[in-house]
Amino acid sequence: MAFIYNVNDTATQVLAAKQIKENMFVELLHRNGKGVTETVETNASTVRMLKYKPLSGDARTLGASKNGAFFNGAEAEVGQVSEYDLNLLHLYDRNLDIPEVQQDMCPANLFDAGTKNIAGRVSTEINASTLAYQIKAYADAKSLDNAVVLDAEPNYYSAFLDASTRLDDGDADNGIQTFPVEEREFICRPSFRRNLMTGNGVIVGGSNFAQSMLAKGGVDPDAKKDGSMYVGEIDLIPVYIAPKPIWDRAKTWAGSSAVVDTIQGIMMAASATDRGISTQDYVKIIDSPSGAGKRLQPKVRWGVNVCYAKGIVPIVANGTTAPTVITITAPGSV
Numbered sequence: 001m002a003f004i005y006n007v008n009d010t011a012t013q014v015l016a017a018k019q020i021k022e023n024m025f026v027e028l029l030h031r032n033g034k035g036v037t038e039t040v041e042t043n044a045s046t047v048r049m050l051k052y053k054p055l056s057g058d059a060r061t062l063g064a065s066k067n068g069a070f071f072n073g074a075e076a077e078v079g080q081v082s083e084y085d086l087n088l089l090h091l092y093d094r095n096l097d098i099p100e101v102q103q104d105m106c107p108a109n110l111f112d113a114g115t116k117n118i119a120g121r122v123s124t125e126i127n128a129s130t131l132a133y134q135i136k137a138y139a140d141a142k143s144l145d146n147a148v149v150l151d152a153e154p155n156y157y158s159a160f161l162d163a164s165t166r167l168d169d170g171d172a173d174n175g176i177q178t179f180p181v182e183e184r185e186f187i188c189r190p191s192f193r194r195n196l197m198t199g200n201g202v203i204v205g206g207s208n209f210a211q212s213m214l215a216k217g218g219v220d221p222d223a224k225k226d227g228s229m230y231v232g233e234i235d236l237i238p239v240y241i242a243p244k245p246i247w248d249r250a251k252t253w254a255g256s257s258a259v260v261d262t263i264q265g266i267m268m269a270a271s272a273t274d275r276g277i278s279t280q281d282y283v284k285i286i287d288s289p290s291g292a293g294k295r296l297q298p299k300v301r302w303g304v305n306v307c308y309a310k311g312i313v314p315i316v317a318n319g320t321t322a323p324t325v326i327t328i329t330a331p332g333s334v
Helices: 100-105 110-140 156-168 190-196 208-216 244-253 258-262
Strands: 037-042 046-052 081-087 090-092 096-099 184-188 230-234 237-241 263-269 273-279 284-287 293-297 300-306 312-316
Touching (some): 046 273, 081 273, 090 110, 096 100, 100 293, 110 263, 110 312, 156 184, 156 190, 190 237, 190 263, 244 258
Parallel strands (some): 037 273
Antiparallel strands (some): 046 081, 263 312, 273 300
16 A cells, blocks of 8 residues: 555646656555455544354254254343544654745655655555554463464474464464454565575475476465565465665664564464554645645554464574563654
8 A cells, every 4th residue: 555645736837857766665465354454544543343253052952852943042142343443643743845946946745755755665664553553462472372483494484384274273262263364464574584595585496386386486476566665475365575774773663672673574464453543635735834834744543453473473583582561652642
């Protein structure tokens, strides 16, 4: 998901550009229905999240000595809906000034460039904070029970499958028999993908399948582009790469915790993480109070909540010890 805004009509008449180099940003990595269950609203501060609880009724046998009549003698069961308000407490509203003299010097539409820059920054913060919350859910357990620890001579493909198998077993304590395969996503470091493309990964030397993968540079030779940093599917699970700046930013959200450095990739189920995002109708533009020029005023809010810790399975480096609890703090609040 990319954030693209319109701007209001206040003094945006700047000559069209010849060409400028834009900053390269990664779009949202956690896809709705795959890595998160996401709700996007406009100008909201809270979103209502709903989950259906499983029924608990038992099967019976007609003619049995107990409850064997034609009609079930047990009281009717009432379906329960679990709901809660997800407060969108994280906010990106850093103003951006575009001096009038800068507009005169650069033959570019700086308003368009500015809004793209803002959109990229928002995506970075949402990507990093979502990863931080998911890592916190793992760290809160203070154990490696729900993590896959790489061997001294790791087989990355086997580690991937081990992480997926953890999701197969679901979360019985919360009435989840399994986290469906079609609702999973894997986000990893670039080095993890590199290792997947070697002899310790999915490549089997000499096969036509392997050669096709190497030629196309993806973990799936038949992969179709699905947004930035998508590199294909393994075992029907989409794989995305989070580059180092996003992992580093996640570490900032997590309080510079060494826990983040041990994570090589995260297997996740959509139902495990709720995320709400509130966008604005447009980026407001006003006269800059600092001098001649214009000020862009963005306002994007979001919130993240991990509902089921067992739906988050990290793959951690060899030698990793039990994690310590981390605290999520928005960097701009420190």
